Amino acid sequence: MRKLFGTDGVRGQANVHPMTAEMALALGAAAGRYFRRDGSNVHRVVIGKDTRLSGYMFENALTAGLTSTGMNVLLLGPVPTPAVGLLTPSMRADLGIMISASHNPHEDNGIKFFGPDGFKLSDEAEAEIEALVEAGTEPTLAANIGRAKRIDDGRFRYQERVKSTFPAGMRLDGMKVVVDCANGAAYKTAPEVLWELGAEVIPVGTSPNGTNINKDCGSTAPQAAAEAVVSHGADVGLCLDGDADRIIILDETGRAADGDQIMALLARRWAEEERLKDGTLVATVMSNLGLERFLDAQGMRLERTKVGDRYVVEAMRQNGWNLGGEQSGHIVMTDYGTTGxxxxxxxxxxxxxxxxxxxxxxxxxxxxxxxxxxRNVRYSGGDPLLVASVKARIDDAEVRLNGKGRLLIRKSGTEPLIRVMAECEDPDLLQQVVGEIVAEVEAAV
Structure with missing residues (x-):
């Protein structure tokens, strides 16, 4: 059982276990020891981060831990998470690290690991790193301590790769685009890419100060961007999250479309172009039943995984599928990259x-x-889902929804939350079932 790693790296509130400078130091040393297997000094790691204030602390702590085991560290500064996935193999690194808590508030932070192929580490690799943290790692000899240096062109390398995914010869001339960067990692990257492709860009959430990442902006709070779309008469709005690995689309009226709708659009287009491998789209158990029905009607199929884009990617890699994602807006296209x-x-x-x-x-x-x-219920200890009254309420809901919808109750892998989700054609029954379960969980908490 992994104690440190959740569904997307190690995550929590900054300066509270496990997200402390001491733990980052230990994680860096453990990861360095895990990847520097032959003892040579040719091993390197790239580190990116978003715009959180605590990113400075974790960047320095990780660097200290990694260099203490002989790893050479290349510091990218603020870049989107997918940039780390791209640049890890491009720069012949053995390891990539992204310091980010994605869509979470600035008080939180996280440490995500990428292997030399640019894909997130497997559960098994993370478990081995955890074991090294617990056992402790011996530092290298003084003569073998690693070096660290800043890389100034990492963001520009990523931007050129992003532009290369846009159809050759196509331009955005005459298109007015609102882009909300959540005061996060893409605050320079996204507006520059869109402008260079010809769009008229209306930026939102591009003034990070270390504490305003995801605050009233971005994919989880698109209201400001929606207002900008309407007031500027824009054609479309693109809302990213703090590390820019997910997106929500706003139409010209300000109405939002989630990841399920985006995946459906891309799956239909790729199927028409015979690009969709095996006619299969990969998504998680959270994706809407309507998406599954749409794909079935179009002669395609939906493959569901556990929640977490890493599990979507694992299924895609194992089976050769090339399109997947999450309702939250992670869209994974392995033709173009290694993560959302x-x-x-x-x-x-x-x-x-x-x-x-x-x-x-x-x-x-x-x-x-x-x-x-x-609906989400925050908890601080114990496991509310093991309480007898909660289990009984869930069992009752399963019976009431049988044949009419589905129920999914789970712990978040990135926050101390119980997520209560249900789907049902009867809106009144839907509200009743979810409300009753949430009330029972709250009582248990």
């Missing part, structure tokens, strides 16, 4: 607007979703 990339997904949507000549409103509502309700 909000900006690349946004460009694919813009390309479809140009190719089809249709407005965003016609492309962002591909299927009619089954009514779905998700």
């Amino acid at each position: 990339d909000g900006l690349v997904a946004g460009l694919q949507f813009l390309a479809e607007m140009i190719r089809s000549g249709q407005p965003a409103s016609a492309l962002s509502q591909v299927f009619t979703p089954v009514p779905q309700l998700l």
